[in-house]
Every structure is written in C-alpha cells, then in structure tokens.
Amino acid sequence: MALDELYKEVILDHYKNPRNKREMPGAELSCSKNNPLCGDEITVFVHEDGGKVLDVAFVGQGCSISQSSASMMTEAVVGKSRDEVDERIGAFRGMMAGEVEADEDAFGELVALKGVVKYPVRVKCAVLAWDVLQEALAGVGEAEGSAPH
Amino acid sequence: MAVTERRGAGTLDAKAIKAEFPILERISHGKPLVYLDSANTSQKPRAVIDTITEYYERHNANLYRAVYELAEEATAMFEGARTTLARFIGAPDPSTVVFTRGTTESINLIANAWGRRFLREGDEILFTEMEHHSNIVPWQLVAEATGAVTRLVPIEDDGTLDPSKVEALLTGRTKVLAITGQSNVLGTMPALERLTASAHAAGAIVVVDGAQLVPHNPVDVATLDVDFLTISGHKMLGPTASGGLYGRLELLDAMDPFLGGGEMIMEVYPDHSTFKAPPHKFEAGTMNIAEEIGLAAAIEYLEALGMENVRNHERELTAYGLEALGAAGATVFGPKDPELRGGALSFWYKDIHPHDLAQVLDQEGVCVRPGHHCAQVLMRRLGVPATTRASFYVYNTKEDVDALVAALEKAGEFFGA
Numbered sequence A: 001m002a003l004d005e006l007y008k009e010v011i012l013d014h015y016k017n018p019r020n021k022r023e024m025p026g027a028e029l030s031c032s033k034n035n036p037l038c039g040d041e042i043t044v045f046v047h048e049d050g051g052k053v054l055d056v057a058f059v060g061q062g063c064s065i066s067q068s069s070a071s072m073m074t075e076a077v078v079g080k081s082r083d084e085v086d087e088r089i090g091a092f093r094g095m096m097a098g099e100v101e102a103d104e105d106a107f108g109e110l111v112a113l114k115g116v117v118k119y120p121v122r123v124k125c126a127v128l129a130w131d132v133l134q135e136a137l138a139g140v141g142e143a144e145g146s147a148p149h
Numbered sequence B: 001m002a003v004t005e006r007r008g009a010g011t012l013d014a015k016a017i018k019a020e021f022p023i024l025e026r027i028s029h030g031k032p033l034v035y036l037d038s039a040n041t042s043q044k045p046r047a048v049i050d051t052i053t054e055y056y057e058r059h060n061a062n063l064y065r066a067v068y069e070l071a072e073e074a075t076a077m078f079e080g081a082r083t084t085l086a087r088f089i090g091a092p093d094p095s096t097v098v099f100t101r102g103t104t105e106s107i108n109l110i111a112n113a114w115g116r117r118f119l120r121e122g123d124e125i126l127f128t129e130m131e132h133h134s135n136i137v138p139w140q141l142v143a144e145a146t147g148a149v150t151r152l153v154p155i156e157d158d159g160t161l162d163p164s165k166v167e168a169l170l171t172g173r174t175k176v177l178a179i180t181g182q183s184n185v186l187g188t189m190p191a192l193e194r195l196t197a198s199a200h201a202a203g204a205i206v207v208v209d210g211a212q213l214v215p216h217n218p219v220d221v222a223t224l225d226v227d228f229l230t231i232s233g234h235k236m237l238g239p240t241a242s243g244g245l246y247g248r249l250e251l252l253d254a255m256d257p258f259l260g261g262g263e264m265i266m267e268v269y270p271d272h273s274t275f276k277a278p279p280h281k282f283e284a285g286t287m288n289i290a291e292e293i294g295l296a297a298a299i300e301y302l303e304a305l306g307m308e309n310v311r312n313h314e315r316e317l318t319a320y321g322l323e324a325l326g327a328a329g330a331t332v333f334g335p336k337d338p339e340l341r342g343g344a345l346s347f348w349y350k351d352i353h354p355h356d357l358a359q360v361l362d363q364e365g366v367c368v369r370p371g372h373h374c375a376q377v378l379m380r381r382l383g384v385p386a387t388t389r390a391s392f393y394v395y396n397t398k399e400d401v402d403a404l405v406a407a408l409e410k411a412g413e414f415f416g417a
Helices: A009-016 A064-077 A082-096 A104-118 A120-137 B014-018 B046-059 B069-088 B103-118 B137-146 B163-169 B192-201 B249-254 B289-305 B307-327 B354-363 B376-382 B398-414
Strands: A029-035 A040-049 A052-061 B097-099 B124-128 B149-153 B174-180 B205-209 B228-232 B243-247 B265-268 B273-275 B330-332 B344-349 B369-371 B387-391
Touching (some): A040 A064, A064 A082, A082 A104, A082 A120, A104 A120, B046 B069, B069 B097, B103 B137, B124 B137, B124 B163, B163 B192, B192 B205, B307 B344, B354 B369, B354 B387, B354 B398
Parallel strands (some): B124 B174, B205 B228
Antiparallel strands (some): A029 A040, B097 B243, B344 B387
C-alpha cells in the first residue's frame, strides 16, 4: 500500500491545522487519556446544553493519525444530540474495525481514515479521541490508557 | 569454536556476515530490507536456524530421566549449552548459570528468589532513571511484598550516569543496586567495575541487566565482580525465549527456588520437599531445550567473530550514525562519545511523531522502533513522549545508516517538516 493511501491529504491537513484544538474553560464534561503505545495523550472537552453537544475541543499531543482523527471528530459531532453522537462513535469504531462500509455520504472527511484499517497497530491511534469523547460524555473524567505496552 | 577466518583487522566484514542471515535477503515493501532494530530483537544466522532444525530432526527428547540415546544426546547438548554460555561470560563454573527465557524472567527470578528471602522492611533497592521496565517493576513488586523501598538514581542531562550519584545514595540500608550494563535507549554504559566495588563496600549486591551489554561487548563476570548478570538470548543472534542468568554460587545456594515443580526437586513428601543444587533448583518443568541449544550456536558464531571485533564494528557504526543523524537534523539522545555508549541511537526528527516516522521508514524497507522502549521513567526525564530508535548489530553496514538517513529525508518531505 502506498504511503499516500494511509496519509491522505485531508489527514495531513487536519494534522497541520487541527480544528478546535484548544482548552475549553467551563466545559461541562472532559476526559483525559493516554495511549502508552505511542505516547499519544489527549484531553477532550464537551460543552453540552439541552441534551445537545454544542462544542467539542481537544488538546494533547500525538501522531498524525490520532491528531487528525481528533480534529475531524470535533467537527463531526458538534450540534448533535447525545444519541446521534453515540451513533457516530459506534459507526466510526465499526469503520475502524473494518465492519462498516466507509462511504463518504455517511462519514464525510472521516472516510479518509479508512486506510488505517490495514495497519492494526495504528487503529488505536485513530480511535483514541473517540474513546475519550465517549468517556467524557459518560462522566468518566480520567481514564486509564487502553494499550498497555 | 575458535574459527578465526572472519577476524579482520579488529573489526568485521559486515557484508559477508549479512549474507549468512537468510532474512536479510528479503524484500520489504519492494525495497531491500534494512534491519535497524536489533536492540529489540536480533536476526538469526543460518548456523542457529540449522542447529534448531537439526535438534528437532535428530535429537529431540526430554532431559535427564529417559534412558534412551536421544535423551542422552539432548541432555548433553543442553548442558553443553550451559558450559558454552558460562565460558562466554567468564563464569567460573557452569553451575552458576541458570537458564531462563531471558532477562525479564531472570530479573523476576532474582527479585523473588533472592529478594523475598533476604529483603526486610526499610531495606533499600537502587535503580537508575534509564532502566528498562523489567529492571524496575520486579523490584517494585518485591518492595511491596517485603516493606523494602526503592530509590531512583538520576542520570545527567547528557545521558551519562555519574557514579558519584549512585555512591551518594548508597547507605547501610542499601541491599540491591539494579543497573543496566548498557541502556536500550541511550546506549549509555555505566562504570560497572567502580559501581560494583562501591556497592559491595556498602554491603549491597549488584544485579546487572545485561540485555544490551552481553550481545555487544566482551563481558567477564569475574572481572566485573557482579553478583548477578542477566542474559537475553534473542538479542544476541539466538532464538526467542532463550537466555539465562549468572549468579554468585553462594547466593544461588542461599536463595529460595523460584518456580516449583518437576526436575527442580530432590525428594517430595506430602508436607515438604527438598531441592536440587543450583542451577537445577531454578529450572522447573520442561525447559526451553531447543532454544538454549540454539543460543549456544549463536554464541559460537559470536565467538568466531570475536567480541572485541563486534564492539569495534559497532563503535565505528555508532560514530558514523551519530554524525549522519546529526547532519540530517535529528537530535540524538545519550552520550555523543562512541566510547561511552553502545549502538542504540534514539532520536527525535523534525517534530515528526515517532510513529509517523517509523511508518514512512517501513515503506522504505527500513525497520526501526518507535515508542517509549519500555522506559517510561526515562522518557519523562528526556521530556519526550516517545523516540525513534535505530540500533546496530554485526550485520549492519554504513550503507544501512545511509538508507536510514535517505528515508528520514523522505519522511521530512512527506510531512513538510
């Protein structure tokens, strides 16, 4: 597989110019987590009102896959209800597990990450921010790393 | 042993050596394989692969008790491997060499069989900031169980270990100095002879993690005067799950067994058992027979090369690698003087995350290791989440370093760094 099938242009764009990468003082929900496998660590903030996710931001460091996935995630879930966000998280995990057909209508820019499926070690990087978002919504706060090494 | 034709003028003919490793002929992602991850695991020469095959095709049987020819052959080969390993590290007596699956198991054996017997509440265990997790975690576990406490020895900003920092922490309470012989991240080689003398003067034993030291340097436990040295076979051309430990005989005698079971006992009664003398006291159940016999073949291969020559070859490659990586814009961690270090070059390159970097290098056929290298304490000290590490062995050439640098430059272009 050629390198540019894994590192699509849109991934590199979100990596170099991450969207919503900022602190969110006063966020109702947040969660931090690290992936000891590759040193990625991420905190996700959620501003929620009336059952809707009105703003999502993240801070942290990591590889291009984890950072771009976090960046795209913040745009993909904003303005959605909790149920819709849960559905998105489930669908994204399905795509990363190779179980859900990744078409652009359903996934938008996130479809760029489907190349990661062929690199099992990197799937953890792509899913990290989504795990943290789910745990933030569940009120977990601090979570243990998911990939002990 | 004592094959001398490959002994060159104090160094190695790495190209000729490379041809004796079948895997190094393969193509990866359409490119010739450039294997720079020997600190992780080494590749195996044809001689080792053939020895394992021959063992299973001609000699396989369980050890010691069976009375047929195969078992006698297998036993002689296995005990012969012990003699070979003892000779390789300068151990005075094969009985001082215990076979294990490698350094992790060896350190756990020492921490449990020696530590739980002899450590008391308030006793102190010293280890350094650059230890591998396998020379930290077993000591934390035994400290928890015995009430002993662990103390961290700091390293210097340049990645060296100042012996006086160890000596400043040695007190009458210090019972163990657990220290690497060569850092798997920084390549740093502590002053073991001085540190051993100082630790002994304070009444502590010295446990050397030899995972990176033994494969790359001439080692003589009698000269070093260490109490324990742990050995990883798969990092020195041998099979995975081969290796062992050297222990001072009086310590091995006084220690408890580690695993209980068959082969390590003299007599078993319903309420108690008696145990064999070292080393068999520590070898319960069916051992890794083929692996240790394969390790002996690896040692004979290294002895034929000459360990002084191995060290000289790697020192040259390390000097070349330090310069080439520096010129390419990489920051290399650890000592800059090749005399003070081994050939594990951990670096940070143009703010490209190590995992991204290693992925691009893989596409170029270059195998390196990204991550924390089982040294999270050290990563925090260095202030990085992870590094990329290239590491050398007998089959590596300057062309391999050139291929690494070319691949780095490609990664730099790709990520626009």
